[in-house]
Amino acid sequence: MAKRTDLDLASRALGGSVRYASDEFFAPREALILPGESVHDTSTFGAHGKIYDGWETRRRRTPGHDWAVVQLGAPGVIHEIVVDTAWFLGNYPPEISVEAVWMDGSPDEETLQAADWTTIVPSSAARGNTKNTYRVHNHYAFTHVRLNIFPDGGVARLRVRGTAVPDPRVLGSRIDLAALQHGGDVAEISDMFYSDARLLLYPGVARSMAEGWETARRRTAGNDYVVVTLAGPSTLDYVDFDTHYFLGNAPGWVRLSARTDADAPWVEILPRSKISSDAHNRFRLDHVTDEITAVRVDVYPDGGFSRLHLFGELAPAALSEAIAHWLRLLPSSAYAAMLASYGIPFAAVKDLSAEQLLTLTW
Template identity: 35%
Template sequence: MTDIPKEGKLTRFLDFTQLIDMASECVGGKVLFATDDFFAPAENLIKSDSPNFKEHEYTEFGRWMDGWETRRKRIPGHDWCIIQLGIQGIIHGIDVDISYFSGNYAPRVSIQAANLSEDKVGEVPPRGVRTGAAATPEEFAVIAKLKSNTWDYLVPMSELKLGNADSSHNYFLVNSQQRWTHVRLNIFPDGGIARLRVYGTGQKDWTASDSKEPIDLAAIAFGGVCVGFSNAHFGHPNNMIGVGKPKSMADGWETARRLDRPPVLENDENGLLQVPGCEWAVFRLAHPGVITQIEIDTKYFKGNSPDSCRVDGCILTTQEEEDMVRQKWVLPAHKWKPLLPSTKLCPNQNHLLDSLTLELQDVITHARLTIIPDGGVSRLRLKGFPSSVCLLRTGEKPMLRFSVKAGFRANL
């Protein structure tokens, strides 16, 4: 077994639950193996919705439970399962949710992780229907090739605490800057877990990027993350840079209605609403680069889309970002450079827009979406070229030349 790390210091993400759940089935997370699924299969661990309880429902194996629950162990050892992350990257925190498992939750857990290439994982047989079953000797033999008992520990053996019956979360802060692709959940010795949330940020291998096609530099799967916002009453801005197409209005960023709206609304000469206020969200790009295309999707926001929006970009160091977080993003106006001017938006529609970057020719590290006056956006895509790729392309396409501020080139 590998050494168990000491307790880590607080990471930059003070509330890691606002990050993406990299193990969730909705981003491609998958259970590869579980020692036992007698009462309820391990696939329940990575459901995207919250666990629920059906008091009078039973299966042929016992009470129906919305989680992973193993039989009461009567042989040596403990139960464990392996999950392939849907988004590969840096893990900042973990939530072991034991809601509704009041009399049969696992007393202790530990969590290990590994960074494995596809060829090293090999072919793992599909699990199929698992309720009432335990892993076969053949399945143990296949999964043994991964040597998961030697993986690094993110969470050492820890006791789980039962909270409210319908909301019982156990949060663990992870102090690691490594990239992970798989996690192993160990329960000691047996029992039930409702959900396993693995919160973090994606990390892309930028050396494999195709320099001829623009890429979404803000994508959460690649490492983009929201680092500040004015309001998130109905949905967090991280939803906008999520994986795939939006699934519903809940899968987007939506603010409360601003109370400073004028009693009677009027347009200016350009057809934009004349209102005093706005809402905003700031994103750190997955990689510094030049934004050439902007996609703003208001799908599902039919009666509550913004009237208009604009997008600005800037360059910030890590220290400057931390200062801005403390100052609630009161950034000097000259720092921001326009990527998209004030643009009218339509409800329930995907807007494909050209960035002003082709004229400004600037690399940015952060982008700010401002919506006027309020409302909801389902997806934001900031497509362009990573800075290193742009450097290679300057001779090929002069239109993509850009300037880098003094002292920043060394950080690219």
């Protein structure tokens, strides 16, 4: 069984972006959200001095503090913040705080600075060369976070761990129902010796074999598999097993099964089929009429691939519930503004009709 863990909602691999920063004189802000661990080379120096694998501001000689604003790749409910100061010893910030806000789209710097930010980590001590971890006790969903460092210094990585909350306004069309940003996730896995099976559900294309799922070489009978839960009860049209970068270690064959709920038996929807390495392997699912909640991918006998895409449409009742769930998690000001923007009179979520909820889809 796979252990369900929080996502790094800010990760560049999920589409996160460091939108603005007060200063990045010594090292660029973009490094904050890179998915890998920070590395250190004692010999790297540039025109501005020592180059660190992280974000580093100059020594502040005026009042105030430095900050960086991150747009989350997957908006969601934040459970934990990690401010990793790896390799920063004489130049780390001794104190930090973190704020968050919900804002649609990609607002400019002036709009973000004027927003009504919520403090999710109050001013707290930080240590150098340490993964400084802070629990967040707030049940609302957010789209942006602002890391404040006092007064200046460097941070190697920022991790924003939590649960993704899919934007239901894009769920009303034909989408990838397995994608993490749409609510898909890995529920069970036979083996992930080399890499995390969740990488299968990340957006975009893999940049190397390291950004996919790969099992150990099987020396016993049987085969490997992964179970993926979908965004909600859905009808499926086709599947894409993307094996790019997997050359000598892609599976020889795949099989796809589905079920309508956790207690239902698995039903084959794609028989065992040969696939190619380093390619898109797409199959139509013409005879799937039931509302599917999860799929099981069997690979024969072992191996890996970079991405799994399952395209289809969310069932109307599931879409309505996804919209209601999303609205319940919006901060109160964002909730009121959202209803007003669609011309819906203000009311509690439980009092909104299914017709009103469904008007929020794009």
